[in-house]
Amino acid sequence: MPRDESARTLVVGAGQAGISLVTALRELGDTRPVVLVGDEPEPPYERPPLSKSYLRGEHDRDSLVFHDTAWFADRGVELVTGDAVVAIARRASAGSATLASGRTVAFDRLALTTGAVNRALPVEGGDLAGVHTVRTLADADLLAPRLRAARAVVVVGGGFIGLEIAAGARALGAAVTVVEATGRLLGRSASPLLSDAVHDAHERRGTRILLATNPVRVLGDDGNVTGVELGDGTTVPADVVVVGIGAVPRTELAEQLGLLVEPGGIVVDGQARTSDGLTVAAGDCTIGPNPFARGLPGPVRLESVPHATDQARAAAATLAGHPTAYDRVPWFWSDQADLRLQMAGLPQGADQTVVRGDVAAERFSLLSYRDGLLIAVESVGAPADYLAVKRALEKGMTIPADAAADSSVPLKRLITRARDTDPS
Ligand SMILES: NC(=O)c1ccc[n+]([C@@H]2O[C@H](COP(=O)([O-])OP(=O)(O)OC[C@H]3O[C@@H](n4cnc5c(N)ncnc54)[C@H](O)[C@@H]3O)[C@@H](O)[C@H]2O)c1
Numbered sequence: 001m002p003r004d005e006s007a008r009t010l011v012v013g014a015g016q017a018g019i020s021l022v023t024a025l026r027e028l029g030d031t032r033p034v035v036l037v038g039d040e041p042e043p044p045y046e047r048p049p050l051s052k053s054y055l056r057g058e059h060d061r062d063s064l065v066f067h068d069t070a071w072f073a074d075r076g077v078e079l080v081t082g083d084a085v086v087a088i089a090r091r092a093s094a095g096s097a098t099l100a101s102g103r104t105v106a107f108d109r110l111a112l113t114t115g116a117v118n119r120a121l122p123v124e125g126g127d128l129a130g131v132h133t134v135r136t137l138a139d140a141d142l143l144a145p146r147l148r149a150a151r152a153v154v155v156v157g158g159g160f161i162g163l164e165i166a167a168g169a170r171a172l173g174a175a176v177t178v179v180e181a182t183g184r185l186l187g188r189s190a191s192p193l194l195s196d197a198v199h200d201a202h203e204r205r206g207t208r209i210l211l212a213t214n215p216v217r218v219l220g221d222d223g224n225v226t227g228v229e230l231g232d233g234t235t236v237p238a239d240v241v242v243v244g245i246g247a248v249p250r251t252e253l254a255e256q257l258g259l260l261v262e263p264g265g266i267v268v269d270g271q272a273r274t275s276d277g278l279t280v281a282a283g284d285c286t287i288g289p290n291p292f293a294r295g296l297p298g299p300v301r302l303e304s305v306p307h308a309t310d311q312a313r314a315a316a317a318t319l320a321g322h323p324t325a326y327d328r329v330p331w332f333w334s335d336q337a338d339l340r341l342q343m344a345g346l347p348q349g350a351d352q353t354v355v356r357g358d359v360a361a362e363r364f365s366l367l368s369y370r371d372g373l374l375i376a377v378e379s380v381g382a383p384a385d386y387l388a389v390k391r392a393l394e395k396g397m398t399i400p401a402d403a404a405a406d407s408s409v410p411l412k413r414l415i416t417r418a419r420d421t422d423p424s
Contacts, residue, residue: 007032009319010097010107012085012253014038016047017113017283017308017315019066024316026075034077035105037097039084042137043067048305050140051164051244052335055147056172061137088253092278109319112254112266112274112281113312116247116303121156125218130225131241134161146240150174154228154238156215158185160334161244163198166207167337169240176207177236179228181214181245188246189332191347193366194378197359201339201380210236247303249285262287264301271323272315280315283308291327292393294375295349304332329393342383344390345376354404356411357382365389365411367404373418374398388412 009025011018014036022036038044045064053059072079080099087098093108118133120126132143143165147153153169155162158180170176178185184195185202199209215228218241227237249265260267260275265287272280272288287301288311307330314326331344339362347353350368357364365385368376377389388411392399398418399411 008105008107009034009109009111010085010095010105011036011111011113012088012097013113013115013250013283013285014040014044014079014081015113015115015283015308016044016305017115017285017312018111019044020309020312021111021113021280021282021316021319022075022077024313025320026077028316028320028322030316030320031076032109034075035080035107036072036077037080037083037085037099037105039082039100040136040138041082043069043072043079043081045137047135050137051134051161052168054140055134055144055165055168057144057148061141064137085253088256090257090276090279110279111315111319112279112285113283113308113315114250114253114281114285116249116284118161118243118247119245121215121218121241121243121245123215123217125220125225126243128218128220128225128241129223130220130239131218131243133243134165135247143240143242147174147242148172150240152227152236152238153177153240153242154179154215154236155242155244156228157181157244157246158209158211159188159244159246160186162242163202163336164334165242165244166202167205167339169242170202170205170207171337174240177238178202178207178209179213179215179230179236180209180211183212185209185211190343191350191353191366191368191376191378193353193355193359194341194347194380197362197364197366197380198336198339198341200360201362202336205337247284249287249301251285254279254281254285262299264299267299268311270314270325270327271318272311272326273318273323280318282311282315286311288326290330290346292330292375293346293348294370296346300346302330304330306331329390331390339380340383342379342386343377344386345374345393347376347378350375352401354401356385356405357407367399367401369401372401374401385411388415391415 268288347368352369363381365379379386
């Protein structure tokens with residue numbers, strides 16, 4: 001290993017993308033020293049349970065942590081926790097970062113895996129005790145005991161965070177109201193048919209859903225939340241308010257480095273390279289090309305664990321000197337109490353949707369097509385359908401729309417070459 005302190009790889013951000021990138025570097029045989037800096041006090045840990053089972057007390061903290069300290073030491077990785085890179089500059093392979101603690105880290109290779117921060121509710125009372133958001137373990141530790149004791153919960157935002165927490169709070173016995181600003185749930189990521197099905201499923205479990213409205217004020221008494229006031233003047237009582245209104249990519253360091261940044265994130269290419277051609281970036285902080293985003297103009301921002309992991313692998317390969325294209329099929333999952341959503345591909349831009357299975361029975365799949373070709377699946381309680389479509393997309397294959405609705409035939413038997421059905 002080089003002794004030169006500056007011949008180090010600096011990875012800024014110790015979330016899913018950061019730990020995946022470091023792991024991939026070592027799997028690729030890259031042995032150069034790495035410094036991995038995270039601003040949270042914990043070593044890298046799994047975030048998905050935080051809005052699900054962790055809130056119900058089904059995990060202890062330690063079980064979420066990916067690796068113990070020996071794992072890092074054995075791999076020549078210095079893990080710095082509870083500290084943040086606050087200033088950074090690089091000129092070709094000579095770079096230097098200053099941490100909040102005052103320490104300086106010299107580096108020759110740099111990866112930004114800085115993630116995103118949750119948006120705060122921009123209204124009066126948004127900072128009262130009892131108003132929560134969930135992104136970090138510390139956030140979940142604050143919310144979990146309050147949620148278990150809550151009688152009435154208002155969830156602001158009908159996205160993934162909001163619906164996962166709403167389902168959990170409902171299962172714990174609270175009266176739950178979801179307040180969503182737009183006309184449908186999961187509007188950023190799901191097809192309208194899935195939005196409707198998820199809406200009905202939550203209502204069947206006793207959750208109240210208010211669409212096309214948003215809080216104008218959070219009400220409190222003696223510093224504690226008592227409810228929210230909506231745009232139409234009505235109030236919804238609550239002893240806990242959970243805010244899940246989206247996340248903003250952390251791009252400050254990329255901006256300091258003069259890298260190309262758009263409102264959606266740090267702009268990367270298909271090999272996770274930023275605009276300087278040297279620095280790589282991966283995960284929630286990035287926006288980039290995706291071959292499966294057929295119906296979306298321009299680069300896309302994907303916010304999911306599979307994306308962070310796969311893009312981080314591409315970033316590691318680029319750093320290690322043998323770039324490979326990041327061209328994995330996007331996939332997602334969301335557990336909303338006993339409802340399991342699985343999605344592969346991106347349904348935006350679909351011009352046809354095939355419904356397969358029984359929507360009311362919560363066992364169905366929605367297959368999205370564009371110009372006659374399969375582009376995505378959204379499944380509820382139908383894992384075999386989800387897997388079949390994911391495999392088809394991975395292989396560049398399709399499933400004919402006219403045959404897909406017949407749920408007596410397994411989808412995997414219908415996979416065919418795209419050109420066999422291409423209308424052109
Ligand atoms: N299963 C998963 O993949 C999963 C689970 C949890 C969180 N996450 C990620 O965590 C991040 C945050 O999740 P999220 O659910 O907050 O984001 P999101 O963007 O998925 O959903 C936010 C929702 O809030 C609504 N909204 C915005 N402002 C509002 C307002 N003032 N009042 C009411 N509604 C408002 C939006 O219309 C949108 O429906 C995202 O990156 C998300 O992808 C992913």
